[in-house]
Amino acid sequence: MAKRDYYEILGVKKGASDDEIKKAHRKLVRQYHPDVNKNSSAATEKFKEIQEAYDVLSEPDQRRKYDQFGHAGPHGDPFSGQPRGRGQPHAHQSWGSGGVSVEDFEFGDLFESMFGARQGGGPRGRSQPAEPQRGNDIEYPVTLSFEDAARGRTLPLQIRVGGKVESIEIKIPAGVNTGSRVRIKGKGDRSAHGHHGDLFIIVTVQQHPYYRREGLDVLLDLPISLYEAILGTKVTVPTLDGPVTLTIPPGTSSGAKLRIKSRGIERGSEKGDQHVVMKVVVPKELDDEDRAAIERLQEKRPLNPRADLNW
Secondary structure, three states, X not given: OOOOOHHHHXXXXXXXXXXXXXXXXXXXXXXXXXXXXXXXXXXXXXXXXXXXXXXXXXXXXXXHHHHHHOOHHHHOOOOOXXXXXXXXXXXXXXXXXXXXXXXXXXXXXXXXXXXXXXXXOOHHHOOOOOOXXXXXXXXXXXXXXXXXXXXXXXXXXEEEEOOEEEEEEEEEOOOOOOOOEEEEOOOOOEOOOOOEOOEEEEEEEOOOOOEEEEOXXXXXXXXXXXXXXXXXXXXEEOOOOOOEXXXXXXXXXXXXXXXXXXXXXXXXXXXXXXXXXXXXXXXXXXXXXXXXXXXXXXXXXXXXXXXXXXX
């Protein structure tokens, strides 16, 4: 059966930007990840197809070859169908299954596949020896808590390599998100020549009950009373690094954001902030005396929050 077009698999146009391809991949990974679709072989196959398409289209050189040669480009000689190339293989195998690694493709390989190896003197006139064939790459899905994804952690894993179960510990770096791929070199399947492929950890991050992520920033909704919003107050709020006392100034409106610096997501030397979003809660039950007091306040401090909207 002919392979489906990679752009069609990800649901993007051929001229899609790198950012559009990443967004499409993240959306599909959330939908078809095996942790979300347990016991669904169809979802597993769809997930592998999505990963293969993304592996090629997310790398400029591989994408250029695919755009020029189609499926033959990333996978080897377009006429022989056999894997060639002198670069390091690019992973796309899933779940330790068989298949051909995506390898770098050189125009010289295309020339030689059509006309044979060059003959004659000089280094370019001699045929080049084939590189040893690597074993298959393995993909291993893991699910992380929001906190572990934000700060990183070491995970003990048991993986099956060459029919044997091996216990290893891997370091998940801080800042990973759903769809992130962590590469561990040399932990894939072993080829007949003794050369190992790589292990790729495929990350899914659980939703948090009150944190949400925007880039490297963390957002937290904070309910405050009408009186706290008017008069100001101090509130203890949670962060990824422990509780912090936050000062809410008088006259704070619902939707206002207060920043807690450097309490967001880590990624390398970068670290985001935490933004606390105010959600003002008003009293629902008022008696006549309460209403009279509020009406007096309204007469004394009239306010039209829609005055500048030009509706």
